Amino acid sequence: MATNYEGAVRAGTLAAARAHSELGTRNIVESSGGNVDIFGVISGLELPLMLRPLKGLLGAYLDDPVPGIIITTERRMSIQRFTAAHEFGHFWMKHQPSLDDEGILRRMPNSPEPTGLFQETEADAFAIGFMMPKWLILGHAVRQGWQKSQFRRPDIVYQLSLRLGASYEATCRTLVRYSLIDVATMDTLLASKPRAQKVALLSGYVPADYRGDVWLLTVADAGTRIEGSRDDIFVVQLAEHSGGGYVWDFDQLVASGFVIAADHRAALDPDGVGGPVVRRITASVDAADRGRVSLEERRPWQPAPPASALTFEFDMTGPEPAGLSRADRRRFLEAA
Secondary structure, X not given: OOOOHHHHHHHHHHHHHHHHHHHOHHHHHHHHOOOOOHHHHHHHOOOXXXXXXXXXXXXXXXXXXXXXXXXXXXXXXXXXHHHHHHXXXXXXXXXXXXXXXXXXXXXXXXXXXOOOOHHHHHHHHHHHHHHOXXXXXXXXXXXXXXXXXXXXXXXXXXXXXXXXXXXXXXHHHHHHHOOOOOHHHHHHHHHOOHHHHHHHHHOOOOOOOOOOOEEEEOHHHOOOEEEEEOOOEXXXXXXXXXXXXXXXXXXXXXXXXXXXXEEEEEEOOOOOOOOOEEEEEEEEEOOOOEEEEEEEEEOOOOOOOOOEEEEEEXXXXXXXXXXXXXXXXXXXXXXX
C-alpha cells in the first residue's frame, strides 16, 4: 500500500486501468455507449455482494470468511454505484476490511485522508478511475458534440453525469482531476444545483417531485444504453420535418411503459414557412422496466423506410433494491 497521498492516488488510478484491461470492460462500454456496469463486473467475478439498509454507512468490504461487499439501499443509484466501485477497489487491490461512510464522497480529487489511511485514498482513486475514466468522459463528449469549453456549463455537466452513472458533484470534481476545468469553475458549477437543470429542461412541466433525474435525449444518443431509475424523466428532443409530412412516432415509447406528459413543437426558424420544427416530448416512467425503444420519423400514410430513427436501450429499474444485485439475479436466472 502507498505511504503518501500522491502515491495512493497513482496506485489506485493505475489499478483501475489494469482492471479495465484485464476485464475487457473498456471494449464493452465503448460498444454500448453507456457507463461502466460495476454491479455486472462484480457479478461476473462471482464476488459476493449484498444490499442492505445500512445506517451510518454507505458500504463495506469484508474478507472473512471470504471476500464480499455490502452496499446500502438508502441512497440513489449514483451513490450505490460509486460505493460499489470503492469496495471493489478494496478487493482488487487486496486491502484490509473497511467500513465506509460518506467520507468516500468528499475526499477526492484533492483532499488527502486526514487519518493517513492511504488504502482509502487508493480505493477512492480506483473508484474514480474505474467508473469515470478520462477516455469515457471524452467518448461521451465526442458522441454528444461537446467541446471542452462546454464543461463550464451546468446543464452539460449534469447530462454528462447521467451518462457516466455518477453524481453531479462527483462529475464536477473528476473534471478538475483531469484538468478539463479548473477549481474556480468547479465551485461555480457546484453552486448550480441539479434541480435547477431539471426545472429548465422540463419547460413548465411540474413532476410530483424532483428526486428523479431528467435526461435530455437527442439523435446523439442513438445506439446507446440509458440506465436510470424509476422516478426519472425523459425529454426527447428531435428535429421534425412536418412541412414535408414527416412526424415522429412515439407509440413504441408508450408501449414500453412510458407516459407522455408533454408534447411541444417549436420552429427551428421562426421566420421560415414549412421548415423543420423541434419536437420535444416529456415522458415519465410508468411501467417501464428494461428494453429497447426505436422511434421513427415517417409519413404515416407511406410504408417507405423512415426518414430518421432513434434507437436506444434502457434500464429504468434503479436504484438497487435489498438482497442480491440485479446483475446477480440475472446471472442466477440464466444459470437455472
